[in-house]
Amino acid sequence: MSTVQAIRGTRDILPEEVKYWQQVEAVSREVLGRAAYQEIRTPTFEQTELFERGVGEATDIVSKEMYTFRDRGDRSLTLRPEGTAGVVRAYIEHHLHAQGGVQRLWYLGPMFRYERPQAGRQRQFHQVGVEVLGSADPRADAEVIAIASDLLTELGLKNLRLEFNSIGDQSDRQQYREALIHYLTPHKADLDADSQDRLTRNPLRILDSKDQKTQTILQDAPSILDFLSPDSQRRFEQVQQLLADLNIPFNINSRLVRGLDYYTHTVFEIQSDDLGSQATVCAGGRYDGLVSELGGPETSAVGWASGLERLILLLQQLQPPHPANLDFYLVSRGDRAEAQSMKLAQILRRLGFSVELDLSGSAFGKQFKRADRSGAIACLILGDAEAESETVQLKWLASGEQESLPQAELLTQAETLRHKLDALK
Structure with a gap:
């Protein structure tokens, strides 16, 4: 099909x-x-x-x-x-x-x-x-x-x-129109087809012709400025x-x-x-x-x-293409971690952060590669251990620096995070 x-x-x-x-x-x-x-x-x-x-x-x-x-x-x-x-x-x-x-x-x-x-x-x-x-x-x-x-x-x-x-x-243009027709009529056979059609209907448009032969004819045509x-x-x-x-x-x-x-x-x-x-x-x-x-x-x-x-x-x-200006790329694996990641992503978005949540369910390695390509400033990581302790790994992608934070602290420190993200943009 x-x-x-x-x-x-x-x-x-x-x-x-x-x-x-x-x-x-x-x-x-x-x-x-x-x-x-x-x-x-x-x-x-x-x-x-x-x-x-x-x-x-x-x-x-x-x-x-x-x-x-x-x-x-x-x-x-x-x-x-x-x-x-x-x-x-x-x-x-x-x-x-x-x-x-x-x-x-x-x-x-x-x-x-x-x-x-x-x-x-x-x-x-x-x-x-x-x-x-x-x-x-x-x-x-x-x-x-x-x-x-x-x-x-x-x-x-x-x-x-x-x-x-x-x-x-209108009066100036009518006089110029008549003068242009008078000048171009003897050259009609040498004008391009569109200009021949425009000669009586809309002669001023002939001035826009891209045809080289027509432009050569126009070199000695009267100027509108002489009719003002x-x-x-x-x-x-x-x-x-x-x-x-x-x-x-x-x-x-x-x-x-x-x-x-x-x-x-x-x-x-x-x-x-x-x-x-x-x-x-x-x-x-x-x-x-x-x-x-x-x-x-x-x-x-x-x-x-x-x-x-x-x-x-x-x-x-x-301006060559550049990745999206994204604050966080959130990766997770495991049922409990994935449920928490969904909730965390929505809370961060409501706080004004831009967050892309990886929905693939694939291995962490593949998710990390997508995080690197995303243009995000930081990566948030939730696995089984983080889900159990209600923490999150925060990795700054440019430097590779990584730390573990309670999820609650990530939210209460929103302003501090925002200042750091702005400084890195």
């Missing part, structure tokens, strides 16, 4: 990798909490219309990559391909805008896109993201970039660079100055446009030199028209999302 395997584009996150995920999650909560961002959790699937209107029907995400299905009520539903549209839907539905002031929100969870799986890119993937709703101030743009920088720095990531651009407002209105140019310069004041270096990249229709003005990516072709670890920008597009009031907004899979790849390069 054949075995059942994980679906292509999904993967299991095994225990030795989970600690990296927990590290990213913990640092995210800490950094975002310090900046007064509040967590929001939205459903994993939404009405398909939300993404068609919010992300844009002409985008690759909507036209090629969404997991869409009909439910038993014949409603078209889609597994969320990104987080912003769902957060904005919740913002409108629950009248968060009526609370006044700026809403600083963040989310973390799985997203779904039908893409070709590769390192750092899966069909089920995970993002942490932030959304600032209700502020048109350029400081909001600088703040979200600064927070992204803080998060990546606190994770210990290196070799990062900020790519930064402005795509102006005076107001858009002034905003762009203000954000640049704020980033400079925060000592955040950046590179102005006029080809950076982002792949979603809802972006306006500021767009940015933070890229890593350690990830090869899949270099982007965080990306976002301003989207002042999305809330009204989805039926809410005119609301300025800016945000970003970061893919956890790519962050994990970078962390694994920086």
Whole structure:
């Protein structure tokens, strides 16, 4: 009989990798909490219309990559391909805008896109993201970039660079769109197939093409920066100055446009030199028209999302795997000793110690080998003699030092033990 395997584009996150995920999650909560961002959790699937209107029907995400299905009520539903549209839907539905002031929100969870799986890119993937709703101030743009920088720095990531651009407002972008179509149309036959398809539907996405021949054609293409209105140019310069004041270096990249229709003005990516072709670890920008597009009031907004899979790849390069940070590994043999060990393990856990209880019933030698591999600081040993006298052998695994203690004394000396364990971690 054949075995059942994980679906292509999904993967299991095994225990030795989970600690990296927990590290990213913990640092995210800490950094975002310090900046007064509040967590929001939205459903994993939404009405398909939300993404068609919010992300844009002409985008690759909507036209090629969404997991869409009909439910038993014949409603078209889609597994969320990104987080912003769902957060904005919740913002409108629950009248968060009526609370006044700026809403600083963040989310973390799985997203779904039908893409070709590769390192750092899966069909089920995970993002942490932030959304600032209700502020048109350029400081909001600088703040979200600064927070992204803080998060990546606190994770210990290196070799990062900020790519930064402005795509102006809707009027600026429409003028640029027409100029780009005018420039590219004579070259249509020489563009790659995807770019030919995008030429009239979504020409700005051609700037993202990885095809070398298309990139050669684009070398002399007009720049979006030449089409910014005076107001858009002034905003762009203000954000640049704020980033400079925060000592955040950046590179102005006029080809950076982002792949979603809802972006306006500021767009940015933070890229890593350690990830090869899949270099982007965080990306976002301003989207002042999305809330009204989805039926809410005119609301300025800016945000970003970061893919956890790519962050994990970078962390694994920086931090080689290491054993679990375990206080005690408890070995026992014999009916009475095994019963006492179960009780002792539970008491120690309730006192706040981490304890792994060997349940194998195998010979002491095999249990001791597992204790050495466990990463525990100390080993607790219960055999027939210890069970009879209600004592326990305490062995410090690094030094090999061993002593016999009454089980009751082990518990009454909990604070002393904790200090010694902390000193050895």
